[in-house]
Amino acid sequence: MILVAFAVTAIAAIVLIALSRTHRQMNAAAIGQAIVFMAIATWILFFVQVPVDTFIVGSGYFFIDHLGLLEVLVATFIFVLAAVYAQGYVGNLLASHELEAGSLRLFYAAWCLLELMIVLAFFSDNLALFWIFAELTTVISAMLIAILSARENIDAALKYIFVASVAMIFAFVGLIFLFEITRSALGAGTLNWTALMAHASSFPPEMTVAAFLFIFIGFAAKSGIFPFHTWLPEAHAKAPSAVSAVLSGVLLNVGIYGIIRVFAVVHQTAAAAIVTPVLLLFGIFSIAIAAISMLPEKNLKKLIAFSSIENMGLMLVGIAVATPLAIFWVLVQVIAHALTKASLFFSAGILHRQYRSHLSADAPDDMYDVFRFQPLAAWGIILGGLAIIGMPPFLAFFSKFFILLSLDSLSPWVLAIVLVLIFIAASAIGFFVISTFGRTTPPGETCDLVPYRTPLSMKAPIVILLALVLALGLMFPAGGYAFITQIVMELRFA
């Protein structure tokens, strides 16, 4: 019944958008949907006995467990803030004719549909069903990228669709393998995650390795892991910032979520010994590629996008370590990364509005006098940057610290390499901030830039997100601790 509530809300929102005439009405519908979604998710958190697996009786297509619920809570929260942010941001896109008024309705309809698809993906028990919803999120989010009437956006969206969909085909081949494994091991084939978890120990290792590797290709492409990351910087940099925040904070989690789920199954078989080094290797390569690409990067949104790749790589490394402690902190890192990265893209969006005349998609950012024009966005980038590189009071510090600490048990050498790479990535962000934000117009010259009046709807989400990341870092609630421990138990890493 809960899923029906989600679906009905989304349909109602889309109908409202179809009927409404002004941007404000459409945006209100999107905000309304996001708030209702978050309310339902919070209601499940407090009043429903999780895990639930009886939505469509007897079929076992959907279920709600703690991991899915955590992801949905993070996703809906970011969607609420992104929808609020979109009010000012998309309004300005319209005013500057970067977004045509005709495609506004399509934009918000796709937005609402995307949120529904993401929630359904996180609540899928059947892996094939999850695959379909993940694939749908690719298509819909590519639409959101391509909606700006610029040639580069279309190219970025096409690249995203082709890289992600082609990789996802491999994931489907992997799912067929998995189905065949269960058929020969259990008699009747199944792709239900709960059934897979229950019988994983009887799976033959060779086939399981093959199945996992195929599935990994698909979900790695969804989450921007090297070598399938090529779509990510362009897509994230060229999408409207409200969409970038969702892409980076929510959609990348879909891929990592899939990897965690499938790895939880594989972890119980003998195949884990072969799979772990693969995960570790791809994780380290992702961090390395991201860190090296970040160093010379002069475009703020691309820099933030590469930092996403780095964080995804670190999560993959944490998953490869696969101790209960590591998995726990990987999940915290998922939360920390999603919240921080959304705030960074929000801040970058404000700067993008301010300096848009100078900002073509690939050109280096030509910013000056940031503190005079956009002090909040500038501080948003600085504090968000500190948070994402893992400076102490923020939440990401603890997750990164403990992932690295548990990596030490695997191999100190790998730890050293990862540490150096993370340091490079952090210094790249620091270098960008120092070299760009310090620029001012010389005293004699006049500055002809008109300050962009940032509406409150664009400022508030940044402040809320940064405050939340800081508060969670200072005192992580005991309930949250128990909740994530429960997830680790359910994934059977403990």
Added chain:
Amino acid sequence: MSDPAFFDGIVKILFVCVIVTSAYIITTKNLISLVRVYALQSLALMAIALSLAWYENSAILLAIAILTLVFKVILIPYFIATVQEKIRIKRDIEFHFLSPTSSLLISLALMIVIYITLSHVLSDTLAKGSLFFFGAVIGISLVLMGMMVTFSRKRAITKVLGYLSMENGVLLFGLFATELPFIIEFLIVIDLVILILLTTILTVGIDSTLEEYHNRLHRFYLWEEQEESP
């Protein structure tokens, strides 16, 4: 009537058809025949599903054959052909990294590699040399060959056909590798996904090629002018 040897022969002939069509998709420059060949490949797949259905007496396989016929032989090729007519691009002569000959050689090598790998992986479930093993090998080869098309061609529409041919490979692999009571549940949705995918690419992506096309004409015209003026 279900004589195993006869069935064996028929399916093998259809396999050859599938391979020939995919070789054609890799090498051809003519976009219109590309779509027709894709339809032909889907038809061969449908025939395989049909003969399997007849051999195993399975209603699900029959349903898959019908779905394939409706979507992949008729609707999607028709859709693409309509769009092609609109944007008036007849040929895709730009091969990114690979020339037709080398891509043929690479796909040959791919098939051999897949044969060897699969005979290791599937050794405990399927007898090597059986029809089902061949089906799995050709299915995965088709996936990889489709991927080659997707990444080595420049036009969005050729990439779409590469993707569709990959999807055909998955269907073939699914038909033979496992007993698929489940595929029917998802094939419908997968086809839907592809349709949605197509529509986005077509509303969005084809515009981009159209723009490129106009740009090039424009540039060509300008260039000619410059030639004449001095």
